[in-house]
Amino acid sequence: MRLPGRLWPDTVASRAILILFAALLAFHLLGYWAFRVGVESFASAGRDGSLAERIVSIKRAIASIPDGAERDRVAHDLSSASLEVHWSKVSLVLGNVPATERTRRMEARLKQFAPDLAAESFRVGLADDGGAATERHLMLVSIRLDDGSWVNFSSSALGAAQHLDWSLTAIMICFAVGIVVVALLLLRWATRPLRDLALAAERFSLDQVPHPLPEAGPAEVRRAARAFNTMRERIQRLVAERMQAMAAVSHDLRTPITRLRLRSELLDDEAARRLIDADLGEMEEMIDSTLEYLRGGLSSEATRRIDLASIIETIVDEHLDLGHDVSLSGLNAAPILGRVLPLKRAFTNIIGNAVKYGVSARVSIAEADGRFVVTVEDDGPGIPLADIERVFHPFVRLEASRGRETGGSGLGLTIAQAIARTHEGSVALENRAGGGLRVTVSLPRLGHPPAPTSR
Template identity: 45%
Template sequence: MDWLSPASLAGRTVLTLLTGLLVFHLGSVWLLERNVEGALEEAREVHTADHAAAAVRVLGALPVEVRETAARGLSSPGFAVAWASAPPPDLRDGGAALASLRARLERQLQDPAGLRLGRVPAAGDVQHVRGGIGLADGSWVTFDVPMAELAYVPSHASLASLSAMALGIILTSVLVVGWINNPLRRLARAADQFGAGGSPVPLPEDGPREVRHAARAFNAMQARIHRLVADRTQALAAVSHDLRTPIQRLRLRAGFLEDTEAQGAIDADLDEMEGMVASTLAYLRGEAESEAPRQADLATILRTLCDDAADRGDAVTYAGPDRTPLPLRPLAMKRAFANLIDNAVKYGGGARVTLSDVSGDATVWIEDSGPGIPEDELEAVFEPFHRLEASRNRGTGGSGLGLTIARQVIAAHGGTISLANRRGGGLTVKVWLPRTGPGASGTEAKAEAGPGT
């Protein structure tokens, strides 16, 4: 479910939908609560005004001696009525909060002899509205009503509705966004496979109009690139084949020279020409593509290369496990590591090769004690024909394709390669290869630091 992470288009789409709809739902619940609170407040004022006006009319029509008893009869748990000869004492004016209730009472009583309203504290958090209305004979009818504050607290029903809606949005969004993004994921996978040096991967040209158009354009692009690479490789192969004949003729003629020194120089030049042609063809042809991957032992490949270099008199050592089986293209991988070890010997005077096998993935460090590489050139040296040494002398600079071919081969195996200058001097080349083998997507190396860095 990596495609649902916040970094993916699908994850961001689901998150946007969920956030927007949740905000909308919370706003709807808040407006509903506010409207309900307003409606309850208005109904409570109407109820209070009606009861108070009715009590004034009833008590005003009764004889004085029965008014107190009648007031008790008009009382209820939510509305206390009393009759008194004087207005209620210490009554603070309710101000704007009770203006609406005051207006209702004035409209219903039509010019009352006296009207006082105010809020008084009571037990707990509930406040009471207390009022006094004057009668024609100078006595007063008082009333006391609890006015509970209606705070905004979502009910269990609102929370349940919110949770159910969020779950529904998530499930629906996952299904719909996954369906919409499936063509994009297919396109990304095909681009990864084709970019890793594989053959064209035709995409099905179905789905919405824009997706069909993108699939057609991608398929046409793959075909053009593949045809271009094939034509270029075929042309260079033909040139290489044609070059071999004059090179062999020159070599044969050089053999008849009596000047041994001149003969050696010509042979060296011819060897350089053959080597440059072979390296260029290996890079352009992409030899890793023609070799089928199989289970091979990386440790054996590295030990063989180190032993061959040591037999030539080079200071090359190997440290690591005796066996590290991985799915590899053995010949291509051997060529890649041969280039890396040759560079370390040529520029650093030797190579220390270390292999680490962790959970099936392999990390290889190749260290030397040479001058290193300027920091701003650590990435540029992987470019084709890029050389730090300006001359084209193979004894000092090579063809400029060794690191390029090594990266090409390692990337085709789903691995990564990086260069770093060592603190004590020299260069460290780090190669990480996954257990999944060729065709895997390159991921970040598991080991961030190697020996001697």
């Protein structure tokens, strides 16, 4: 049976500690059982054997005295803290008292340790349960003498169970806690390479200077670190080679496009020239978009402190200059750590899509939970729920609102999402209740929270 994830520890160190704790618990329980069964049995046997021998010796000593008064005095003199002795005319153990499991077991043990008692007439019983609390567990033994009188013995130690010494338990607990603490420290030291490997994998980025992961620790961890370093080198080499190949293809394609554009200028048909120029412009845009997609949001530009609000305001102003219905509201400053050109490309794609497919665009900048949230809303037809995730796939163009007549290569949202992820951000799409699409971009903030304004 598999435990739920919230109950089962999630790290190697915690699981190892749990296993170690379970093993220690089993070891202590086994030790406790061995103590009770072995040590207690041995101690009880020795104690009961000694008391049985004393009982036989005292009985013989009293039986050798003819005078009753002298017998009672001798009995008191032979008493001790662990065994009280009395001589009387009657037995303290009534003959009609039913035997219990404990009395039968004690009777058998007395006959085992003192074979002389087997031929004697003796009774074994417990003190009356109605007596004092200290007397309720007294074991009573009455032995009949030849003249009909009785020697009565009472002892709380006779047949008593050995109880666990709490000081021994405390020592065992201290040892267990010490072992767990030392094991925890050693496990944290041993699993540190695993944590470094996980951290390196989380921070892996193609646009960063590669820093090989130290190949240290146990053999399995060294092997995993070596495999990770090799994988990162292969990925970076593959991406670099792909980018070089695409750059070469882009250069080779731009040359005939430029020649075609020059030749179109020689055409006398103005309408045909405009159509050819539009097709050539679309081809150039497709080449640029494809290269940007293959770059995966990466850029040679260094990461630095920038103002996201200024970048978005620049894009909005460009659309306003073209006569588009675009508005901007919210924060007037949004400091983040990022790259200007990739972010400008991402928000150009998002706002451009809103203007192209939704007629208008309403852009707002806000802050929530230490992140800047940029929302772009339009009044277009929106996107079917089944296609919300699919539009992030490369070269996906929805025929209902993104037909060939609107242009585009189906890479705008793909590129925007890749750029947002390289900035530890995200892009989400949602259809508005009143119609239209809402695009939400979340990026981590930097610095103090800015004051909200409206423009």
